[in-house]
Amino acid sequence: MILKLIYPKWRKLEMQTPFYLPPHAPVVFAAALPDDVEVQFVDENVDELNLDDNPDLVGLSVMLTAQLPSALRIAQHYRRRGIPVIAGGISTMLHREELMDHFDSVFVGEVEGRLEKVISDFRNGGLQPVYEYFLDYPEMDKIGPARRDILNYDRYIYRGIKMLDLIHASRGCRFNCFPCCTPYLGGRRFRPRPVERVVEEVQSIDNNRLFFVDNSLAQNKDWERELFSALIPLKKKWVSHPIENDPEILELAYKAGAWYVYQAVFDTSDFIRRRIKLYKDHGIGVEGTIILGTDDQDVDYIKRLVDFLMEIELDTAEFTIMTPFWHTPIRAQLEKEGRILSNDYNDYTCDRVVFQPKKMTPTQLQDMYYYAWETFYKEESQELKMGKLFFNVTKREMEDGTFKRVDLSPARRRRSVP
Numbered sequence: 001m002i003l004k005l006i007y008p009k010w011r012k013l014e015m016q017t018p019f020y021l022p023p024h025a026p027v028v029f030a031a032a033l034p035d036d037v038e039v040q041f042v043d044e045n046v047d048e049l050n051l052d053d054n055p056d057l058v059g060l061s062v063m064l065t066a067q068l069p070s071a072l073r074i075a076q077h078y079r080r081r082g083i084p085v086i087a088g089g090i091s092t093m094l095h096r097e098e099l100m101d102h103f104d105s106v107f108v109g110e111v112e113g114r115l116e117k118v119i120s121d122f123r124n125g126g127l128q129p130v131y132e133y134f135l136d137y138p139e140m141d142k143i144g145p146a147r148r149d150i151l152n153y154d155r156y157i158y159r160g161i162k163m164l165d166l167i168h169a170s171r172g173c174r175f176n177c178f179p180c181c182t183p184y185l186g187g188r189r190f191r192p193r194p195v196e197r198v199v200e201e202v203q204s205i206d207n208n209r210l211f212f213v214d215n216s217l218a219q220n221k222d223w224e225r226e227l228f229s230a231l232i233p234l235k236k237k238w239v240s241h242p243i244e245n246d247p248e249i250l251e252l253a254y255k256a257g258a259w260y261v262y263q264a265v266f267d268t269s270d271f272i273r274r275r276i277k278l279y280k281d282h283g284i285g286v287e288g289t290i291i292l293g294t295d296d297q298d299v300d301y302i303k304r305l306v307d308f309l310m311e312i313e314l315d316t317a318e319f320t321i322m323t324p325f326w327h328t329p330i331r332a333q334l335e336k337e338g339r340i341l342s343n344d345y346n347d348y349t350c351d352r353v354v355f356q357p358k359k360m361t362p363t364q365l366q367d368m369y370y371y372a373w374e375t376f377y378k379e380e381s382q383e384l385k386m387g388k389l390f391f392n393v394t395k396r397e398m399e400d401g402t403f404k405r406v407d408l409s410p411a412r413r414r415r416s417v418p
């Protein structure tokens with residue numbers, strides 16, 4: 001049986017240097033399939049998508065709302081030709097009611113231990129319209145190593161640099177931040193994988209540079225201690241979302257290979273100033289994820305915020321416009337106040353204003369988005385700032401003997417993403 005697994009394309013953030021990481025959800029999905037299913041994976045962002053083939057079943061892995069238009073187009077094409085389509089992933093869960101009519105089957109929830117039934121139903125001609133496992137979580141020790149063998153790694157090289165491999169050590173999040181749907185999807189309960197399983201998986205990845213895609217590592221100090229201590233001997237270097245604001249944990253994280261973190265910044269407080277300094281004092285870089293358009297921001301505030309980011313010497317910054325994704329606290333508030341301006345999935349790329357800001361016009365906010373990118377990167381381009389982060393990690397790898405050159409033979413170079 002051939003399952004064609006497709007990761008639909010979406011428009012990347014305007015103003016950001018485009019690059020592509022190997023996606024994580026499809027390789028986690030593939031790992032949960034029965035062994036006798038042949039997976040043909042296509043990442044539409046980097047591969048050509050042939051829609052004239054004849055797989056037995058098409059699977060769509062839809063992480064982002066902005067992937068939905070492409071997912072719907074692909075599904076329509078295959079279904080017209082009588083090939084059934086099943087969709088899953090974060091955005092499928094967020095939009096399941098709207099999507100039911102567009103796919104033969106919608107999978108809601110986490111996949112481990114559940115796909116045997118889906119495939120058996122399909123083989124017996126009884127694919128269900130919905131597989132509902134919402135808030136019904138699998139045991140964390142059932143999560144096996146991701147099936148990275150389905151990826152075409154030649155596609156994930158940028159200017160001669162092999163992109164990071166993605167991995168996760170936990171699911172869920174105990175916080176409930178206003179722009180985030182993770183607590184809705186993953187439950188407000190932190191669910192770590194057994195550390196020995198994570199270490200096994202890290203060891204098996206043929207890449208010294210990883211990205212822990214966990215929502216936030218700052219969930220439980222004892223767990224962070226255990227995880228980081230176990231990672232130290234592996235000498236990998238990694239990127240992650242926030243790490244605990246604690247000198248002891250940060251020191252351990254650095255020893256375990258912490259390279260830089262994505263840290264949300266949306267105010268100019270001394271707390272943020274100290275938080276960033278503590279990372280940097282421990283040798284850990286910071287990419288700020290900056291949300292523009294919160295209710296306390298006006299044009300002057302955003303100008304001050306950009307000055308502040310330069311003052312605290314963030315290594316890089318990714319600016320986004322606040323976007324009220326479905327099932328987030330901020331969407332509930334804006335809906336109640338009648339401030340949603342667009343429900344077009346194509347606009348939900350985090351670089352378009354889709355709501356009425358409180359202290360600006362939509363046009364002013366859109367202009368401030370461009371202002372923020374242009375001002376922050378005026379003296380030093382994105383490539384240069386990113387290059388410095390890569391220089392730092394290369395230096396560490398040379399010191400501990402883990403540096404590896406990427407084989408870029410002319411044939412491979414031709415196939416890689418420009």
Ligand code: SF4
Pocket residue numbers: 173174175176177180181182183215216
């Ligand atoms: S933004 Fe991060 S820390 Fe906040 S709720 Fe979402 S996943 Fe948790």
